[in-house]
Amino acid sequence: MSTPLWSWSARAVAEGVRAGRVAPEDAVASGFDDVAPGFEPWVNAVVHTDAETRHANARDARRDGPLAGVPVLLKDNLCSTDFPTTCCSRILDGWRSPYDATVVRRLREAGAVVVGKGNMDEFAMGSSTEYGAYGPTRNPFDASRVAGGSSGGPAAAVAYGLVPIALGSDTGGSVRQPGAFCGVYGLKPTYGRLSRYGLVAFGSSLDQVGLFARHAGDLAETYAALAGPDPFDASTRAGAAPDVSAWDSGVRGLRFGWPENLWVEGVEPAIVAALERAASLLERAGAVRVPLHFLPGRYAVATYYLIATAEASSNLARFDGVRYGLREPADDLVGLYTATRGAGFGPEVRRRILLGTYALSAGYHDAYYAKAQRARTRIVREYEAAFASCDLMLMPTTPTAAFRLGEKTEDPLAMYLSDLFTLGANLAGVPGLSVPMGLDAQGLPVGVQLLGAADAEPVLLRAARALEVDGDVSRMARGPEREVAWPAKR
């Protein structure tokens, strides 16, 4: 094959490795040596890596698994023993996990090669990968724009060709939104299908490990290798994960919901056009459009930010300078806590800890946290009702294509609202998949989102495959027309 290894799909790499035609070391080197030098200096997708460890991981990779020799980048909030795990936060600067997350263990068992840790918003709190301790990730399609977040690094790395697949985490859209911004597939599975053991918690009842890929088939292969119950995570669903092996079996007869009311205003025309294109592609492939009115919880954003911050305020309490991570010296215990946490956490993390602490406080608990839980129950029911009349729903992933760096960092509320279409799936625990639908007039990727009922991953993957029209998105990010004078890395 004459095409360079970095542009291969994960399935092609694994097949080559299993057949002895491809060395995992070469698959890793192709991304890091052939592609990365042109992108990484300004994209800044990777925060922890080193050639020696990458090489050792490639050398030791199993050559017989479904992901044999496939290079994979992990979001920096997934614990692995080979690279630091810092959540792009000062408070975990240099921390190395003594254990592998369950999904990382399963990746290795499947033969995948962990190549490093991807950039993110600190503790996954953000929608642009601008809030991390190691500087922003820029969009591989436009250096003046964000890659999206919070899993911006893994999304950008898959987009520019560093790796064929990457793992992120999705608490309110943190995989699907950067997937859409960077023109790659982003899958957030059903809550409880991928183990959270070893995923540093943000909002435990919303967090789900998610997958990035440039091909629908790679998503299916990776999902099959990782999904399933884990005795180390009591919130994983019992029973075997749904079988996604029929991802290429077409969409004939599938009913897809068409909640047109969602984009009457506030959604960019290019995205509406992408939705129309997706709908007609699905129809041409034999699926049936079911128009429906869907307004999942007018209060979804408020509900989400109360629950996510409440859980985060408790989850992040453990970062106190006592046992690991940053410790700022002080004269007494309270001084140690305040100095360490004050210096270790960035402003967005501090803001959310304060919000969440407030929402759980005596006297406010019922008005905020308890009410949000009741609202969540209603939202879950609204999703269940919608999926009674269709097998999946087609809707925007985001209202706009990638926005400019710095555009929303000064306005947290505007940043929160950019998650409007994604966070419902986290509240309802259902799977969501962002599908790249090509570029808009400015050359920016646009995506559409597929949502399904719990365990509808097979349906979502079939539909995603049916929409796979633009081929390998990594080539889109690499076109010569993109080679302009990039701003120097921060």
Place this chain on the structure above:
Amino acid sequence: MAREAVIGLECHIQLATRTKMFCGCPVGFGAEPNSAVCPVCMGLPGALPRVNARAVEAAIVLGLALGCRVRAESVFARKNYFYPDMPKNYQITQYDRPICEGGALGCEVEGEVRTFDLTRIHLEEDAGKSFHPERHGDRRLSRVDFNRAGVPLLELVTEPVFHSPAECAAFLTQLRRLVRWLGISGGDMEKGQLRCDANVSVREVGAATLGTKRELKNLNTIKGVERGVAREIEAQCALLDGGERIVQATLLYDADRDRLEVMRTKEQAHDYRYFPDPDLPVLRLRADALDRARAEAPELPWAREARYREAFGLPAYDAQVLTEDRAVSDYFEACRPGTDAAAAKLASNWVMNELLRVLKERGWGVADWAARVPAERFRDFLARVGARELPGPVAKQVFEWLPDEDGTVPELLERHGIRVSGGEDELRPMVRAVLDENPGPVQQVLEGREATFGFLVGQVMKRSRGQAVPQVVNRLLREELDARKGS
């Protein structure tokens, strides 16, 4: 005016499970500091808890023993506060839906049986242990051992039902007996396996509402509970006498100086920001879990004590001593050489006087003894003692050999060259010989002349040189005569 104290207790029972509440680390006392830890109980980033099923079973066992309502669905919650020995800076506990609610524990206080109502029992994890502060050069350092972090606890909360320190002490003593009996905890207060906080308030007798309470912590022994509560009642009465008001506070009891110190006042109270732990699903008991637990529930010590008095006819003292420890009690029942009162009393005497003494001397548990002297072996020994095959001094000698040597009682006797005349095996030939040699008297007895029976007994006694036990001779003669009657 007359005042009364009103006291409620919060007891923490450390469960004797093999592993911790939410991870697989071993539970133990005295291990090297920070050796029994893992990512979960150290609260490392990304680690998640998983529930120890044995701890849940222990909660059910205790709940059923105390007549609690055991919830089919209970919920783990996070109690948020910062402390260095709390790895996650929250404790996983249960809040508004605990596993057990209600229930009561009866016990004897100053000769009178009283029943104390419980509020709830819930499952939670223990914290680590802080050692502080220590001086290191010009710096003061605290150290933390996380071996205890994550050890399963049951917190038992009573209603405000106690009115005296003696009642509190009696309750705790009874609770300790129960948890040991059920085998769910060592119950040793010195080792922190049983801990107790007391909420104390004082009011005028007959008042409808409770006075302001103060909470006493650090009550490390039953004596400490009794004395700490007594001190606090005195202190509150003195404050009220002086016209002052009680201010809600948490106090520490210093047992060495018999003094109470204020730890924090209401203004410093924590807001624990409880909420359901999103890492742990609702704890649902299997449909048959309660029925199975009920079916397997052991007889409680006080029920067994009553049965020993009523069905076995044992004196109250024996019944009480024999039901202090379940293993002792089980062994006692298994080694009784018969079902009648005499057999029970015989076994009781040997267990209480001799066996317990040996256990104490050798520092053994009953299991150590039973490994050497299985209940059947001891029952055989007791049967022979009961049949008067072994004269008193010989029986005591044989008892001493039992744990250290193998063999049946006759084998032990033979090995040590001790001949016990009067053993059944030895007497029966003598009986037969006497009958053979005295056909006349035999005929008379067979015809109903009972007076002649005494003559035959005398002949056997003479032949055994006075060593035989008359009761055994009597029995053997009757048996042999009956045999001849038929022929």
